Amino acid sequence: MRADRLAAIASTLVLLALWQAAVWFADAQGRAPAPLGIVAATASHLADGSLRAALGDSFLRVAKGFVIAMAIGLPLGTAMGMVPALARAVAPFLDGLRAIAPIAWIPIAVLWLGVRGDAAVFIVTYAAVLPLALQAFQAVRLIDRRLIQASQALGGGWALTLWAVILPGSIPVIITAMRVAMGFAWGAIVAAELAVGTKIGPGQGSQGIGQMMIETLYVKRDVDTLAMCMLCVGLVSLTIDAGARVLGRKMAPWTH
């Protein structure tokens, strides 16, 4: 094991011990989260299955929204890359939409789709579709023009050029875009579930990790569980990131 790895583990352990000791000495168990409390909360929520159910619900919604976003964003971005007039028409519009935080749409989404979870799916789709479209557009523009010209000179029509040159050429950028968009989507689902949860009260809206946090905050007042939820949110982000990197190596091995 390398020395800096060892130092990192040591400093983490020291931090955890200091944290636990601070909570003990301040006699603040139950008011401030502590490492041992978080471990206990995790164990009990794993045992009764509620943590898995909440994370599963949130993740299912992210997956739904993300698939919709891919189905809209990737063809749109690719078309923008191939037809400059379309890009000039749509790109400023997409840039403007990007400046609107996805969560700002929640009142409209709730009005149209209801609080049971579809509103959250809408927010996820919105958060993911803009980076996907803009990056797919970018990906096509980064392809070497000579490859496209060669394909055309050799008699390839636009369909063949799209299939044989543009799609494979844009895969590396699109994989990166998927990683970024998936991160956005996960942040958006937590925000949407929190926003829906705070406004309609616990226990009636979508079940998910955000909803679980709101219930923990307003009903149970359990800081250890709250900290556990936050760590879970972070862990899922890390997992998404690592998964997308593996996918990138599998699908575009020539870039590594």
Next chain:
Amino acid sequence: MREGLLPRILPPVGFAGIVLGAWYAVARQLANKELLPPPWSVGVALVDLLGNGDMVEDIVASLGHLGLGYGIGAGVGLGLAVFCARFPAFETAVDPLIEILRPIGAIAWIPFAILIFGIGGKVPVFLIAYGASFPIFVATLAGMRGVDRALLMAGQALGASRRMLVTHVVFPAALPHVLAGARLSLGVAWSAMVAAELTGSDSGLGWRLFWYQEFFRMDRVMAVIVMIGVLGVLADLALRGVRHAMVGWSPEGHDAR
């Protein structure tokens, strides 16, 4: 290749026309007009709210949250990065903590922030500061680490003191990265602001969204959404202008697009 004015502005204007036309057509067909207020009524609501000062108040509150939170977040991110670059031992100590906190987005802190600060203006400020600190920290550290060795050796060979190397070589070389990080930070800060105001504040544009929703004034909800977008674009343009003016010489000073 320079094109005429008409081919450049016709597509976006035409597309905007199509979007507005489709919006109007759908809004006309709906039996329940409140589901989608037509474009002109959103425009009227926007002018109305700006005219009577309600929205001005919200904008001032939001920009106040943003300014304070962003200032704190950027300051902490910058300071930590400089510290980490100067003292490697310090970085070894804080790196695990940062790596644990970084994937936990600002949004996940909302319930905790409400618990600590209560509903009010401190929640958005805390969230903005938290969210904004990471991108600028990462970018600054990378910028200071990535300084060309040849430049440092040239400076040393020409007799520069350690302090001069830092102020005349390291800082200028890192500046493009810092400003690129600042722009990322602003994007994160902007959505953290809206989310935090929506859930844990009693002022600002995000808070107004739910306020108008409770009164079922969808035209006003849309007007606030439009204003959030307009301000977001303006803030981004301002930061781009700063980058262009300060680090236009560097390839890092421009965006790909």
